[in-house]
Amino acid sequence: MKKRVVIIGAGHGGVQAASTLREDGFEGEIVLISDESDAPYQKPPLSKGYLQGKQTAQAILFRSANYYNDNEIDLQLGVRVNHIYTQENQIELSDGSKLDYDYLIVATGACNRKLLFHGKIAEKIYYLRNFTDAKVIEEKINPARHIVIIGGGFIGLELAALAIEKEKKVTVIETEDRLMKRVLPEALSKVFYDTHKAHGVEMLLGVSVVDVIDGKTIKLNDGKTLETDLVLAGIGVIVETELTENSDISFDDGIVVNGFQQSNIPNVYAIGDCANHYNPFAKKSLRLESVQNAVDQAKVAASHIMGKPIEYNTVPWFWTNQYxxxxxxxxxxxxxxxxxxxxxxxxxxxxxxxxxxxxxxxxxxxxxxxxxxxxxxxxxxxxxxxxxxxxxxxxxxxxxxxx
Ligand SMILES: Cc1cc2nc3c(=O)[nH]c(=O)nc-3n(C[C@H](O)[C@H](O)[C@H](O)COP(=O)(O)OP(=O)(O)OC[C@H]3O[C@@H](n4cnc5c(N)ncnc54)[C@H](O)[C@@H]3O)c2cc1C
The missing domain is CATH 3.30.390.30 (FAD/NAD-linked reductase, C-terminal dimerisation domain)
Structure with missing residues (x-):
C-alpha cells in the first residue's frame, strides 16, 4: 500500500517538504493543502519587490503552474484544515470531509498579532502576511498621502521604505526607544534610524498607540493625536492554536518538536514558523520566523519520513532590505x-x-x-x-x- 503524506500549509516549509520528498524518491501520495486561493508564492518579496512594483505576482511564485501536476503533488488551494484527529490519523477539511494520512506535516506558519483597543480588535488597520493582504495594501497605499506605520520592526520598516519610494509622507510609531531593538544592537538601529530620517520618515520612538479611530485618527499615550489616510501595522506574529486545540499534540507557543521535527505524536511533524524546537545555535527552545528555518526544517522532516534521518542543525540566517x-x-x-x-x-x-x-x-x-x-x-x-x-x-x- 502506498503511503500518504499530508502537508498542511503551502508556504516556504510546505512546498519545500513536498519537493524534497519527491526529489528523495518518495513514491507515495503527497497532498499539499493551502487555505489560500493563490498558487504558492514567496513571502519576503511582498514587503520588498512586489509592493515596490519591481516584481510581478508571477515572479514570486515558488514553482511553475504545472510543477505540482508533473510531480504528482496534489495541491489543494482554498481548503482549510480545521482539525487533526491523531488517534484516527485523519484531518478534517473546511468542507467537513475527512482525509487519512500516514504522515502529517504541519506547516501552517504564523499570523499577525492584531492591535486591541478597549478589548476589541481595531478596525481599518492593515497588516501584511499574505498575498491577499499585499493586494489590499497596494490598493490602499496608492491614493494615500500620509501613511502611519505602527511598529518599527522589519516589516514595518520595509513598508516605510517602500512608501517613501512612492513619495508618501510616512510616520513610524515604535514603543521601544530604538528600531528593531529586540534583534539588533544599537549601532545597527542607529544606521536604520538615520537612513529613514534622511529619507524623510517621521520617527516617533518610545511612544505607544492607545487608540485608532476609523483608521484615520491615532491617539498616542503622550496625549498627542495624529490624523492620517492609512494605518499599517507590523507588531509581530503569533501561532494559531485552533488546529491543535482539543488534540493531543503538545503546544507551547508553537507545536513542540524534537530534532527531527516530530511532535509528541510520532507521525505528526511541524516545520517553520509554527514549530517550537530546540535550536543548537541559540542553545534554547524557540520558534524562528525565517525562510531558512522553514526550508531547512522541511528537509529534516522529509528525510525522517524517508528513513534517512538528519537532525536539524543549520545556521539560522535572515535578511532585510530597506533603501x-x-x-x-x-x-x-x-x-x-x-x-x-x-x-x-x-x-x-x-x-x-x-x-x-x-x-x-x-x-x-x-x-x-x-x-x-x-x-x-x-x-x-x-x-x-x-x-x-x-x-x-x-x-x-x-x-x-x-x-
Ligand atoms: C511580508 C513578509 C516579509 C518577510 N520577509 C522575510 C525576509 O526578508 N527574510 C526571511 O527569512 N523571512 C521573511 N519573512 C518570514 C518568512 O516569510 C516566514 O518565516 C516563512 O514564510 C515561514 O514559512 P512557513 O512555511 O512556516 O509558513 P508560511 O510561509 O507562512 O506558510 C504557511 C501557510 O499555511 C497556511 N495555513 C495556515 N493555517 C492553515 C490551515 N489550517 N489549513 C490550510 N492552510 C493553512 C497559511 O495561509 C500559509 O499559506 C517575511 C514574512 C512576511 C509576511
Whole structure:
C-alpha cells in the first residue's frame, strides 16, 4: 500500500517538504493543502519587490503552474484544515470531509498579532502576511498621502521604505526607544534610524498607540493625536492554536518538536514558523520566523519520513532590505557577551560579530554580503576568529576556513 503524506500549509516549509520528498524518491501520495486561493508564492518579496512594483505576482511564485501536476503533488488551494484527529490519523477539511494520512506535516506558519483597543480588535488597520493582504495594501497605499506605520520592526520598516519610494509622507510609531531593538544592537538601529530620517520618515520612538479611530485618527499615550489616510501595522506574529486545540499534540507557543521535527505524536511533524524546537545555535527552545528555518526544517522532516534521518542543525540566517541598506544576519546573537564591529572604510558597510565566552555566535552584516557568507561557513564549522582578528579589517577571516 502506498503511503500518504499530508502537508498542511503551502508556504516556504510546505512546498519545500513536498519537493524534497519527491526529489528523495518518495513514491507515495503527497497532498499539499493551502487555505489560500493563490498558487504558492514567496513571502519576503511582498514587503520588498512586489509592493515596490519591481516584481510581478508571477515572479514570486515558488514553482511553475504545472510543477505540482508533473510531480504528482496534489495541491489543494482554498481548503482549510480545521482539525487533526491523531488517534484516527485523519484531518478534517473546511468542507467537513475527512482525509487519512500516514504522515502529517504541519506547516501552517504564523499570523499577525492584531492591535486591541478597549478589548476589541481595531478596525481599518492593515497588516501584511499574505498575498491577499499585499493586494489590499497596494490598493490602499496608492491614493494615500500620509501613511502611519505602527511598529518599527522589519516589516514595518520595509513598508516605510517602500512608501517613501512612492513619495508618501510616512510616520513610524515604535514603543521601544530604538528600531528593531529586540534583534539588533544599537549601532545597527542607529544606521536604520538615520537612513529613514534622511529619507524623510517621521520617527516617533518610545511612544505607544492607545487608540485608532476609523483608521484615520491615532491617539498616542503622550496625549498627542495624529490624523492620517492609512494605518499599517507590523507588531509581530503569533501561532494559531485552533488546529491543535482539543488534540493531543503538545503546544507551547508553537507545536513542540524534537530534532527531527516530530511532535509528541510520532507521525505528526511541524516545520517553520509554527514549530517550537530546540535550536543548537541559540542553545534554547524557540520558534524562528525565517525562510531558512522553514526550508531547512522541511528537509529534516522529509528525510525522517524517508528513513534517512538528519537532525536539524543549520545556521539560522535572515535578511532585510530597506533603501540601499541590506542587512544579513547569521546565527543568533541572543545572550551575547561582547559585540565587535568590523568596520569597512566605506560608510554603511560593516559587520557586528557577537561573542559568548570567546566563541563567535552570530554576525550581522550591513552591505557586506561576503562577510555574511563567511560568517555562515564559520558558524557551521564551529570556527571562531579571535576578537583581534575581527577588529583587524586587513585580516582575511575566510583564511580560517582553509584547512
Ligand atoms: C511580508 C513578509 C516579509 C518577510 N520577509 C522575510 C525576509 O526578508 N527574510 C526571511 O527569512 N523571512 C521573511 N519573512 C518570514 C518568512 O516569510 C516566514 O518565516 C516563512 O514564510 C515561514 O514559512 P512557513 O512555511 O512556516 O509558513 P508560511 O510561509 O507562512 O506558510 C504557511 C501557510 O499555511 C497556511 N495555513 C495556515 N493555517 C492553515 C490551515 N489550517 N489549513 C490550510 N492552510 C493553512 C497559511 O495561509 C500559509 O499559506 C517575511 C514574512 C512576511 C509576511
Amino acid at each position: 540601499h541598506l541590506k542587512l544579513q544576519m547569521a546565527g543568533i546573537s541572543f545572550g551575547f557577551e561582547e559585540a565587535i564591529i568590523r568596520q569597512s572604510p566605506k560608510p554603511d558597510r560593516f559587520s557586528v560579530y557577537y561573542f559568548r565566552k570567546e566563541k563567535l555566535i552570530a554576525v550581522d552584516s550591513l552591505n557586506r554580503p561576503a562577510d555574511h557568507l563567511n560568517a555562515r561557513k564559520l558558524l557551521a564549522a564551529g570556527i571562531s576568529p579571535t576578537k583581534q582578528q575581527v577588529e583587524d579589517f586587513d585580516f582575511k577571516l575566510n583564511s580560517l576556513l582553509i584547512d
